Amino acid sequence: MAQSLNPLKTPKTHGNLPPLHPFPPQKLRLKPKSASFICRSLMSGQNQDQKQQLSLDALIRGGRREELFGAIEGSLYNCLSETNLQLTVPGLKSKIRGKVRDIYDGGDYLVLVTTDRQSAFDRILASIPFKGQVLNETSLWWFDKTRHITSNAVVAAPDRNVTIVKKCSVFPVEFVARGYVTGSTDTSLWTVYRNGVRNYCGNDLPDGLVKNQKLLQNILTPTTKAADHDEPITPEEIVKRGLMTQEDYDEVSKRALQLFDYGQRVAADHGLILVDTKYEFGKGHDGSILLIDEVHTPDSSRYWIGQSYEECFQNGLEPENVDKEFLRLWFKSHCNPYKDEVLPEAPKDLVCELAWRYIFLYETITNSKFQMPPGEEPIHERISRNVASALSCLK
CATH class of the missing domain: 3.30.470.20 (ATP-grasp fold, B domain)
Incomplete structure (x- = not known):
């Protein structure tokens, strides 16, 4: 079983099927206030920035946010930060730990587990509830939608955080x-x-x-x-x-x-x-070219809000966007994230806000509702069971 750590400090690492970027800053004066206050503080200037914020607020601050925020807060200490499937799934071999994904050798296949780890400054800052599921399911959605352009390496998606792919x-x-x-x-x-x-x-x-x-x-x-x-x-x-x-x-x-x-x-x-x-x-082994890794996720892509881009551009303002920049700025204002050996804990309200923004982008990109996973079964146990079952079917 994966060790349980504080996801707001040093991310832990645990984990069903198919699978979201922030505010442009100028001045940063942060106090221990709400995420809403902090996010607004990261916008450049004063009155102009408040005007710029309106359209973005209208998009991300609605009933859906309130509907999901409680579940996000309740999952702060149940993130998927580390996995050890080589110890729990028969047949899995070596593990490669990336910034966000853990990759396992499954013989003819690779097992990609997308965790909730949030990286910046070449290190892990925190774990963001449901981020791994959002990234995995966003990629799977795009993989399916782009088959008319290119083949991809996806074989199966047995878990919300897992994709099994062909080796290539x-x-x-x-x-x-x-x-x-x-x-x-x-x-x-x-x-x-x-x-x-x-x-x-x-x-x-x-x-x-x-x-x-x-x-x-x-x-x-x-x-x-x-x-x-x-x-x-x-x-x-x-x-x-x-x-x-x-x-x-x-x-x-x-x-x-x-x-x-x-x-x-x-x-x-x-x-x-x-x-x-x-x-x-x-x-691939047959010489075919395959799209791999991830597609158009918030981690691999930059998204701006379409309706306000032209006005922002004409007025010399940064485009409205939905990414992790406000969390990066918080760390830069409270420590030296490049040199400090131990980082401060990320504020819970910022972690929850970023989790919601990942979900918001998933729902906006795919035009579908994000499905919260059942909370009864520990994440790592769920992933182990689903991966073991899928690999046995692929033999």
Whole structure:
């Protein structure tokens, strides 16, 4: 049985079928008040920001939030933070622990368990109730909806937090699709553009673009899957270094752009803007190209609120979004998350607010209600039982 730890401090790690991003800050003056107060404090400025907040509030602060918030609060200490299925499921071999997913070798298959771990600053900050289920079920929804574009590696989804996939040879390249000039990291399109770069990952960029502006057409900015960081790379370098053949790169890049275009159209139909995302692909034993990992989740994608984007852009405001930035900012204001060995506990109201936002995005993206799991059976026991049953059927 997985050890039970405090999910608000150092995430623990425990765990039925198919499977959501935050507020742009300027000033940060946080006090131990409500999540609503804190989230508003993270918006830039004063009156302009309050006006900007209205449409987002109208979307995320309604009856559905009140309906689910009690269940979220009641699940704070029953998150899936660690798993040890190799000890509880016969036939499972080695475990690879990623930032969010635990991956188990099941012989002919891989068992992917999506946990509730919330990472930032290259470490785990907290566990967010139901996050793993949201990510898993969001991906499964998109995998199903995009079969007309590309095959994928999904074999079965025996549990709310679990997907069983085919083993394949993974291309060591992540395909980052972008539709807007935005971002704040060193490798973000806006950062490199602001620093004078006009050809990025093989894409020619015109002069005169401003932050958060829509590109004339969607582009790909591939990166290599390095151990400690992602390195931007051009298509020519990918082929020259032997990371992919020209034929494979051409086919995968075509599918990635088709996936992104389709995702943007679906998101727009549901009131969202799919700003950017990343895709990973592999090759099956039969040589077929397969979409793997996750698709258009809040962790792999940036979503903005569609109805207020144009007004925000014209007024020089950051677009409204629903992500984890407010939690990141709280930690940056209360510690040095890059250097401090021990981090403070995340406030419960912020953890609950982020959990709700993941659910909100799932429901908005899929246009369906999020189904809370029955609470009687411990999560790790439930996952162990469901995975064991599925693997026995696949033999």
